[in-house]
Amino acid sequence: MAPSIRARRLRPAALAAPVAAAALLLTGCSGTGTNTAGDTSGHQLLTVPREDFATFTRNFNPFAPGQVVAPMTTQAIYEAMLVYNPANGKATPWLATSWETSKDGRTVTFTLRHGVKWSDGKPLTAADVAYTFGLQKKLLGGYEYLRAVKAEGTDKVVFSLTKPYSPGLFELGKQIIVPEHVWAKVKDPAKDTNPDPVGSGPYTQVANFQSQSYELRKNPEYWQPKKQRIDGIRVLGFSGNDSANLAFVNGEADWTQSFIPEVDKSFVAKDPEHNKYWYPKTGSMVDWTMNTTRAPFDDVKVRKALSLAVDRESVTEVGMNGYTRPADCTGLSGGYDKWRDKTLADSCTWTKHDAAAAAKALDDAGYKKGSDGKRKLKNGKPFTFDISVGSASSDWLSVANIIKQNLAGIGVTANVKSPDWAAVVSDYETGDYDTGIVWSDNGATPFQFYRTTMGTDSVKPAGTKTVSNYHRFGDKRADALLDRFAAATDEAGQRDAIDGLQKLFADEAPVVPLFPGPEWGAYTDTRFTGWPTEDNPYATLTNRGDTTVLVLTGLKPVKN
Amino acid sequence: MRYILRNLGFYLLAFWASITLNFMLPRFMPGDPVSRMFARSQSQMQPEQIDQLRRLFGLDNRPMWQQYTDYIKDICTGNMGISISRFPTPVSEVIASQIGWTLLLGGTALVVAVVIGNLLGIIAAWRRGGLLDSVFPPLLVFAGSFPYFWLAMGALYLFGMTLGWFPMRHAFDVGLSPELSWGFVSNAASHLFLPALTIVLVSIGGWMLGMRNTMIATVAEDYITMAEAKGLSPSRIMFRYAARNAMLPSVTNFGMALGFVVGGALLTEVVFAYPGVGFQLLAAVQGLDYPLMQGIFLTITAAVLVANFLVDLVYVRLDPRVRVR
Numbered sequence: 001m002a003p004s005i006r007a008r009r010l011r012p013a014a015l016a017a018p019v020a021a022a023a024l025l026l027t028g029c030s031g032t033g034t035n036t037a038g039d040t041s042g043h044q045l046l047t048v049p050r051e052d053f054a055t056f057t058r059n060f061n062p063f064a065p066g067q068v069v070a071p072m073t074t075q076a077i078y079e080a081m082l083v084y085n086p087a088n089g090k091a092t093p094w095l096a097t098s099w100e101t102s103k104d105g106r107t108v109t110f111t112l113r114h115g116v117k118w119s120d121g122k123p124l125t126a127a128d129v130a131y132t133f134g135l136q137k138k139l140l141g142g143y144e145y146l147r148a149v150k151a152e153g154t155d156k157v158v159f160s161l162t163k164p165y166s167p168g169l170f171e172l173g174k175q176i177i178v179p180e181h182v183w184a185k186v187k188d189p190a191k192d193t194n195p196d197p198v199g200s201g202p203y204t205q206v207a208n209f210q211s212q213s214y215e216l217r218k219n220p221e222y223w224q225p226k227k228q229r230i231d232g233i234r235v236l237g238f239s240g241n242d243s244a245n246l247a248f249v250n251g252e253a254d255w256t257q258s259f260i261p262e263v264d265k266s267f268v269a270k271d272p273e274h275n276k277y278w279y280p281k282t283g284s285m286v287d288w289t290m291n292t293t294r295a296p297f298d299d300v301k302v303r304k305a306l307s308l309a310v311d312r313e314s315v316t317e318v319g320m321n322g323y324t325r326p327a328d329c330t331g332l333s334g335g336y337d338k339w340r341d342k343t344l345a346d347s348c349t350w351t352k353h354d355a356a357a358a359a360k361a362l363d364d365a366g367y368k369k370g371s372d373g374k375r376k377l378k379n380g381k382p383f384t385f386d387i388s389v390g391s392a393s394s395d396w397l398s399v400a401n402i403i404k405q406n407l408a409g410i411g412v413t414a415n416v417k418s419p420d421w422a423a424v425v426s427d428y429e430t431g432d433y434d435t436g437i438v439w440s441d442n443g444a445t446p447f448q449f450y451r452t453t454m455g456t457d458s459v460k461p462a463g464t465k466t467v468s469n470y471h472r473f474g475d476k477r478a479d480a481l482l483d484r485f486a487a488a489t490d491e492a493g494q495r496d497a498i499d500g501l502q503k504l505f506a507d508e509a510p511v512v513p514l515f516p517g518p519e520w521g522a523y524t525d526t527r528f529t530g531w532p533t534e535d536n537p538y539a540t541l542t543n544r545g546d547t548t549v550l551v552l553t554g555l556k557p558v559k560n
Numbered sequence: 561m562r563y564i565l566r567n568l569g570f571y572l573l574a575f576w577a578s579i580t581l582n583f584m585l586p587r588f589m590p591g592d593p594v595s596r597m598f599a600r601s602q603s604q605m606q607p608e609q610i611d612q613l614r615r616l617f618g619l620d621n622r623p624m625w626q627q628y629t630d631y632i633k634d635i636c637t638g639n640m641g642i643s644i645s646r647f648p649t650p651v652s653e654v655i656a657s658q659i660g661w662t663l664l665l666g667g668t669a670l671v672v673a674v675v676i677g678n679l680l681g682i683i684a685a686w687r688r689g690g691l692l693d694s695v696f697p698p699l700l701v702f703a704g705s706f707p708y709f710w711l712a713m714g715a716l717y718l719f720g721m722t723l724g725w726f727p728m729r730h731a732f733d734v735g736l737s738p739e740l741s742w743g744f745v746s747n748a749a750s751h752l753f754l755p756a757l758t759i760v761l762v763s764i765g766g767w768m769l770g771m772r773n774t775m776i777a778t779v780a781e782d783y784i785t786m787a788e789a790k791g792l793s794p795s796r797i798m799f800r801y802a803a804r805n806a807m808l809p810s811v812t813n814f815g816m817a818l819g820f821v822v823g824g825a826l827l828t829e830v831v832f833a834y835p836g837v838g839f840q841l842l843a844a845v846q847g848l849d850y851p852l853m854q855g856i857f858l859t860i861t862a863a864v865l866v867a868n869f870l871v872d873l874v875y876v877r878l879d880p881r882v883r884v885r
Contacts, residue, residue, distance in 0.1 A: 054840070063616070422596045
């Protein structure tokens with residue numbers, strides 16, 4: 001070892017750092033803002049902040065799940081045969097121009113649009129569609145009801161089903177389609193990151209990919225070039241709502257879907273003429289879900305009585321900031337308005353707040369108050385249970401607390417339990433919980449919702465892991481109605497089955513519906529116009545859903 | 561030499577213990593990656609998709625001991641697997657894409673804080689009771705005891721929003737791409753300034769106080785009086801006699817801090833939307849992304865151990881007593 005280092009040698013290093021700091025200070029002052037808010041040259045990019053992606057990896061594999069794949073992959077790059085819009089209940093023909101279900105309900109034929117090309121110039125054919133379904137089944141499984149997919153000529157795709165299954169139409173139609181000539185060459189499609197995607201969508205060309213931002217530019221071969229009015233999309237990454245909202249409220253982004261508390265004050269008030277939001281109530285129904293394998297929640301009278309005690313007005317106004325409305329006893333979300341049985345919804349009372357009636361119902365059902373004013377179960381134990389909610393969902397937590405207060409009024413004690421979502425869901429999955437605030441399944445028709453709230457095939461015994469029907473309720477009568485719906489080939493038949501399901505839901509209260517989830521969406525029209533609104537609901541305001549492509553092809557840049 | 565070899569053995573043992581902990585801890589957490597993903601997406605995913613994802617990710621159902629032996633093997637070969645929360649990007653790629661910004665932010669902030677803090681400490685102790693000594697320590701400790709989140713938000717609001725002096729987010733302006741040009745480097749520096757400043761503000765007080773206190777003890781030593789009696793210049797005594805001896809604890813702390821830089825500055829990354837490993841780690845923990853978690857923990861462990869080893873080496877040079885023992 002060399003003799004001790006001389007102190008002199010330390011000093012240059014010691015001096016270098018302050019110099020570097022001073023240099024930083026100087027350059028810091030000359031730093032210019034990133035503000036592109038005022039850009040109305042006509043070439044401005046549609047800027048979309050993603051609060052759930054701190055950084056991006058260049059992964060445009062459409063088979064990867066939404067939390068992993070780069071945003072806009074299945075919205076701007078790849079397209080589906082049809083686009084279903086829950087805001088107006090209509091299906092827009094997209095890559096397919098029409099579809100037809102055979103009389104026996106076992107064959108669905110899609111006719112593809114003429115002249116659609118992939119972004120590399122090759123034509124999109126029925127073979128691509130057939131290939132996509134094969135690949136999807138191989139990689140991810142699903143489509144159990146699908147026996148075979150066959151391309152007939154270049155523009156017809158025939159799906160043979162194993163049984164009549166009308167809900168399958170929209171499921172098949174919304175599958176995004178990938179080019180066979182590209183994916184057939186990929187060695188391991190599940191693990192491919194597809195850095196330079198070839199798609200049929202309006203914006204397919206990846207540009208300037210950085211870890212916190214990237215751009216998607218026009219597909220040169222798009223089939224509706226007149227609708228590519230915006231130059232491109234820019235996606236920005238943020239590590240949470242706060243920083244994303246800051247950029248959005250400052251006018252540096254156009255279209256957000258992150259939760260903005262007090263949106264009127266913090267966003268709209270800044271520029272009431274241009275800053276707008278619309279929260280269509282088309283999200284999945286949020287339920288107060290009770291574990292029906294545990295007493296007393298196996299008793300429908302208890303479920304209805306507890307539901308009566310809930311003040312849904314304050315749940316939606318206070319807990320949810322007024323962004324949604326109370327649910328009715330059909331359990332149907334706002335996306336199913338055309339299916340809703342209005343007379344039934346108006347006539348039943350168990351979703352309308354009435355503390356006195358709730359107390360009476362519990363008295364009648366045998367859950368009487370003890371000397372301390374607290375109710376007792378039939379076995380004499382106190383009527384006490386947990387409401388489990390993930391700690392990250394502050395809005396749902398306040399909903400749970402409002403319910404807790406409501407229940408205290410009728411002598412029932414609820415404890416709000418709020419560990420991490422993962423722990424909560426893990427308990428839901430194994431059936432090891434009392435009650436919880438839980439989302440429900442949302443599809444193009446109410447079929448999926450009723451199947452997983454009442455169908456017996458979705459029920460697993462407590463202790464066995466399940467991914468839906470956490471309340472573990474099934475009813476044979478529901479099965480019959482669901483089968484009827486699936487086999488119905490016309491809307492009248494479907495409607496008849498759904499009417500029956502609504503009635504059954506209102507009678508049995510398998511879950512206690514609270515409110516339809518709002519589909520968050522806010523935008524500023526300083527740089528782009530033509531947004532979907534309540535008066536023109538051609539899409540919802542989601543920037544990560546099926547209808548996003550409708551907005552992308554509907555917007556116009558502001559040009560000054 | 562023997563001192564170094566003995567330490568090396570200790571480091572190997574520590575490394576083994578920590579990678580074993582890395583392996584075990586994540587597996588004690590409830591749930592699995594797919595149900596976590598499902599929980600986070602809430603109703604955006606259909607239940608059928610859960611089974612599809614389990615299939616896609618090929619989740620591990622091997623017995624624990626086999627997972628462990630494979631894990632040790634993989635670590636030795638440097639294969640860290642494929643990230644689940646970033647599927648199908650390899651863990652090494654996920655870390656590599658972020659670690660540069662983390663090192664830049666953490667390294668800059670640490671070096672600035674250590675150098676300025678130590679210099680202030682040295683001078684404060686040398687001129688004990690002077691202006692510097694009476695004003696700075698309470699002021700810096702006061703700044704350091706603010707909740708970091710609050711301080712960062714305040715700085716962002718004041719300098720970023722109200723005054724508009726600094727950009728408010730990201731590592732460089734949207735539309736630029738990393739390159740070695742004055743334009744890009746100055747832009748990146750302007751984005752770095754505010755996040756780094758807030759870290760320096762909260763950490764500098766500790767460095768200054770630590771240095772000042774050891775320095776005061778050192779200044780009272782006989783050899784300082786001796787040096788003064790010999791008529792050496794005050795700055796020579798201050799830096800080469802007093803500071804050099806007082807620096808030893810600071811060097812140890814610096815080594816530790818250097819290792820932890822690799823773990824990222826989570827809160828800074830969240831407030832300033834700065835890229836880095838910290839947020840990646842949070843996402844990995846929330847998503848139960850075992851491979852990524854293990855990869856990041858491994859990087860942190862390795863960095864801390866390497867930094868400590870380097871400190872040991874520096875000690876050998878700085879402190880002759882170590883060599884004798």
